[in-house]
Amino acid sequence: DEYGNTALHKACSQGSKECVKHLLTHGASVHCVNKAGKLPFDIAYEKLDQETCNLL
Numbered sequence: 001d002e003y004g005n006t007a008l009h010k011a012c013s014q015g016s017k018e019c020v021k022h023l024l025t026h027g028a029s030v031h032c033v034n035k036a037g038k039l040p041f042d043i044a045y046e047k048l049d050q051e052t053c054n055l056l
Contacts, residue, residue, distance in 0.1 A: 004034035012043040030056050
């Protein structure tokens with residue numbers, strides 16, 4: 001999107017664990033940084049989503 005978020009960033013921000021699993025299974029990179037300098041992990045961490053953090 002215009003902020004540099006990938007589908008994985010968005011799934012993390014929405015807390016969609018099934019989507020995160022699906023994206024990771026199909027090769028989504030956990031190393032993509034958005035325009036704010038955040039990884040998908042950073043977004044999950046900020047939301048205190050331990051389960052998603054563990055997936056990443």
